[in-house]
Structures are given as structure tokens and as C-alpha cells.
Amino acid sequence: MKNFATVSLAVLALASPALGDGKGKGKEDGKGKGKGGGHTPPKPLVSSKTLQADVSLKALRSHAEKLQSIATANGGNRVFGSAGHNSTVDWIYNTIKATGHYNVYKQPFTEIYSEGSSSLSVNGEDINSIIMTYSPSGTATGAEIVPVSNLGCTAADYPADVAGKIALIKRGECNFGAKSLNAHAAGAVGALIYNNIEGTITGTLGEASDDFAPVSSITLADGEKIIALIAEGPVTADFAVHSLSEERVNYNVIAETKEGDHDNVLVVGAHSDSVKAGAGINDDGSGSIGILEVALNLPKYKINNAVRFGWWGAEEFGKLGSYYYVRQINQTESELAKMRAYLNFDMVSSFYLI
Ligand SMILES: [Zn+2]
Numbered sequence: 001m002k003n004f005a006t007v008s009l010a011v012l013a014l015a016s017p018a019l020g021d022g023k024g025k026g027k028e029d030g031k032g033k034g035k036g037g038g039h040t041p042p043k044p045l046v047s048s049k050t051l052q053a054d055v056s057l058k059a060l061r062s063h064a065e066k067l068q069s070i071a072t073a074n075g076g077n078r079v080f081g082s083a084g085h086n087s088t089v090d091w092i093y094n095t096i097k098a099t100g101h102y103n104v105y106k107q108p109f110t111e112i113y114s115e116g117s118s119s120l121s122v123n124g125e126d127i128n129s130i131i132m133t134y135s136p137s138g139t140a141t142g143a144e145i146v147p148v149s150n151l152g153c154t155a156a157d158y159p160a161d162v163a164g165k166i167a168l169i170k171r172g173e174c175n176f177g178a179k180s181l182n183a184h185a186a187g188a189v190g191a192l193i194y195n196n197i198e199g200t201i202t203g204t205l206g207e208a209s210d211d212f213a214p215v216s217s218i219t220l221a222d223g224e225k226i227i228a229l230i231a232e233g234p235v236t237a238d239f240a241v242h243s244l245s246e247e248r249v250n251y252n253v254i255a256e257t258k259e260g261d262h263d264n265v266l267v268v269g270a271h272s273d274s275v276k277a278g279a280g281i282n283d284d285g286s287g288s289i290g291i292l293e294v295a296l297n298l299p300k301y302k303i304n305n306a307v308r309f310g311w312w313g314a315e316e317f318g319k320l321g322s323y324y325y326v327r328q329i330n331q332t333e334s335e336l337a338k339m340r341a342y343l344n345f346d347m348v349s350s351f352y353l354i
Contacts, residue, residue, distance in 0.1 A: 046301035054297035055290075063289035064281055066091060071279030078274040080314035080321075081113045081248025085273050089251045092272060092292060092311050101299035102255040102309075109250055109324040111314050112208045115276055116243030118216035120192070122226055123235055129192065129216040131241055132176055133204035133317070138214030139240045140166055140189045147227055152179045155186065163187030166239055167213070168226060171196040176215065177205040184213035190239045191215040194223020204318070214241040250313035252321045255295065260306030267308045267342040268294070269322065271315030284315065286349035305340070315346075 044050070067088065071077055074084030089106060097104045116137070120129040122145070144165045149157040152169035167188040169179045176193060183191035191213045195201050201217035216239075218226075229235045253272065256265065270287030274280020288311055295309045314320035329335050 043300065043302040046298065046303050051294065051297055051301065054300065055293050059293050059296075060289055063292060064285060067285045067289065068279050068281055071274065071281075077276050077278060078272075078280055079113075079276045080111070080250045080273040080317060085250070085313065088272050088288075089253055089311070089313070092253050092288065095292065096253070096255045096295055096309070099296060099299055101258055102295070103258060104253065104255040107252040107254055107325065107328075109252070109313070109321065110247050111250060111317065111320045111324075112245055113248040113317070114208065114243060114245045116241060118242075119238075119240045120216065120218070121238040123229060123237075127218060127222050128200075129218050129239075130200055130202060131243060132180070132193070132215045132217060134177075134208045134212070134245065135180070135205060135215045135241050135243050136210070136212055136245075137241055137243045138190055140214075141238050142236050143189055143239065145192070145226055145230065145235045145237050146188075147230060148183075152182055155182055158182060158186035158188070164189060166190045166192060166237055168223065168230075169193050170223065171201065171217075175206065176203045176217075177207070177209075177212070180205055180212040180215045181209070183215070184211055188213050190241070192218055192223070192226075192239070194218045194226075195220040206318075208245045214239075214243075216241060250321060252313055252325055253311040254308065254325070255310075256308040257298065257303060257306050259299075260303040262306045263338050264340050265306045265308050265338050267310060267339050268345070269310035269312055269342065270345045271313070271319075271321065272311040273313050273316055273321075275316045282349050283347045284345075286347055287345035290345055290348050308339075 067078065070087045070091065071084050074082060074087060078084040078088045093104060093106055096102050114134045116131045116135065118129040118131040120127045145168050146159060146162045146165045147168045148162065151173040152167065153174035158167065163186060165188060167183040167186065169183065169191055171193055179193060180191055193201065193215060195217065198220060200219060203217055205212055226235060268291050270291050271284045272288050291309055298307060310325060312321035312325065315322065
């Protein structure tokens with residue numbers, strides 16, 4: 001709860017005072033309003049304390065359960081471009097729209113979605129391997145594994161006899177995409193990148209390309225084990241990468257208060273998608289529902305600055321939704337100038353009771 005209170009606090013610290021130069025603003029003191037029969041009394045100016053008090057655990061729990069039920073109904077996740085994420089987007093859009101206090105729209109954008117699996121057997125022994133995001137599919141059966149020189153960041157690191165074989169490359173110096181490109185250019189039918197520290201690697205090639213070799217990661221210990229085996233003689237592997245890469249339409253949800261100064265806007269955001277591996281209730285369900293609850297309570301108050309809430313899509317694939325939004329905003333200098341501050345909320349809940 002402390003963290004959710006912090007959400008409100010941070011929002012209000014900027015929403016309450018005028019963010020512009022103040023000229024011509026803040027003159028509406030409410031006098032003269034609400035005196036006639038049947039008129040609504042003027043709303044109080046938003047304050048951090050009162051808005052924090054409006055954010056209830058009950059509401060947050062209800063929103064979290066909603067996101068979980070969306071994931072449960074859609075294969076256990078809310079990953080970008082999936083039915084689970086589209087339902088999340090619709091729920092946020094409809095919930096915020098129903099208040100009547102926001103101008104709301106869904107902003108579509110298209111990006112490449114990728115997922116897949118990897119299997120590896122070295123000299124007949126199964127070794128855990130993890131597909132790199134955006135790796136192409138490929139199969140190599142009984143293919144020799146050839147270590148490359150240095151860290152595989154230049155073409156010269158790849159021996160001529162890697163052609164038709166699997167390149168074994170250590171992590172470091174250049175990105176995974178560069179290593180995969182070099183392996184493919186050298187004619188390798190696949191590439192294994194082993195870690196340079198303990199633990200597994202969940203990596204990405206950064207983008208889809210026909211010039212990548214199929215690539216998966218293995219641990220440092222497994223990489224060194226294979227190198228030790230190669231010192232004794234040729235090592236062969238069965239290596240398979242099955243991947244799916246396809247264009248998917250995804251959505252940002254943007255909601256701006258009807259009230260407030262639209263030339264001096266406070267922007268508040270969180271990403272609405274989860275990873276494929278889970279429902280994403282903390283990452284970033286917590287941020288999404290945290291700012292949603294602030295947005296639902298904010299209309300009780302008078303505000304000086306307009307507040308724009310953004311729920312970004314495809315964050316887990318490289319902040320794609322927010323980048324798309326920023327690219328559109330940057331096309332218009334006047335629109336960019338209206339944004340006075342941005343606050344981002346990613347994983348604001350806690351696993352611990354406090
Ligand atoms: Zn996140």
C-alpha cells in the first residue's frame with residue numbers, strides 16, 4: 001500500500017500546482033459557483049493527502065483480480081498482440097471512458113511478435129537451451145560444434161570450417177544480434193551463446209532479420225563443458241529452434257482529463273502488457289491498476305493542469321508502445337511542448353506485507 005500511496009503522492013505533487021508560468025491561471029476560486037439552487041458545489045482543489053485516501057486496497061485488489069481473470073481466460077498471460085492483452089486494453093479503455101471525465105482513445109501500432117522454443121543435445125546428453133527472441137527457426141542434426149575466436153564480434157573470429165556447423169560463442173563485447181549475424185554470414189547453421197557469468201540468459205536479437213543464424217543461449221558451465229569436450233575430439237549436437245515471428249497489432253490507451261490546462265499536461269504512464277510466461281499482476285499490472293485507480297478518483301477534484309494517462313503496449317518486447325507514442329508526439333513540436341512532465345510506474349506493488 002505504501003507504494004500505491006506513493007503513486008498518488010507523486011501524481012499530485014505535480015498535478016496540483018500549475019506547471020506553466022501561472023499567468024492567467026488559478027484565478028478560478030470557485031466563488032460565485034454553487035450558489036444557485038440545484039448547482040453542484042465547487043470541487044476542492046486536488047491534494048496529495050485526499051487523493052491518497054481515495055485509493056483503496058479494496059479497489060486495487062478488485063482491479064488485480066480482474067487482470068488475473070483476463071489472463072486465466074486467455075492462456076495465462078496478457079502478452080502483446082494476444083487476446084489477453086487486447087482484453088486488458090478494452091477493460092482499461094471502457095473503465096476510464098465510463099467516467100465521462102476523460103477524452104480517451106486507443107492508439108494502434110504494429111510490431112513483430114516473436115516466441116519459440118529450443119532443444120539441444122550434445123554428444124547425446126540433453127542441455128538446457130533458451131531461444132533468443134527474434135531467432136529464426138532452424139534444425140541441425142548431428143552437426144559439429146565449433147568454438148569461435150575471441151567473442152565472435154568480427155567476421156575474422158569465425159574459422160572457415162564453421163560453415164555448415166554450429167558456432168559456439170561467448171557472451172560479451174557486442175550484442176547477441178551481431179553474433180548471430182556473424183555466425184550466419186560465416187555459414188553456420190546455428191549458434192550457441194554461452195554466458196560469461198553464472199545463470200541463464202534470456203536475450204533478444206533486437207529485431208527480426210533473415211540474416212540471423214538460429215540462436216539459443218546456454219549457461220557458462222555448459223559452454224565450458226562443451227569446450228572441454230572439444231579439446232578431446234569432435235563434438236556433435238542435435239540443435240533445434242522453433243520460432244514464430246509475425247506482425248501483430250497492439251494498442252496504447254491514452255486518456256486525458258477534460259479539465260485542466262491542456263497546454264501544460266502532466267503525463268502518467270504504465271505498461272499494460274505482461275510477459276508470455278505469466279499474468280503479470282506485479283509487472284506491470286500493479287502500475288496499470290495503480291494509475292487507473294488514481295485516474296478514477298481524480299475527477300472528484302479541481303485540477304490546474306490536465307493529466308494524461310498512458311497505458312503502453314508491447315513494453316516487454318522493448319518498450320515498443322511508448323516509443324511509438326513518443327515518435328508520434330515528436331512529429332509535432334507544439335504537442336511535445338505541452339508535455340511538462342512524465343512519471344512512469346512499473347512494478348509498484350510489493351511481495352511483502354508492510
Ligand atoms: Zn514492467
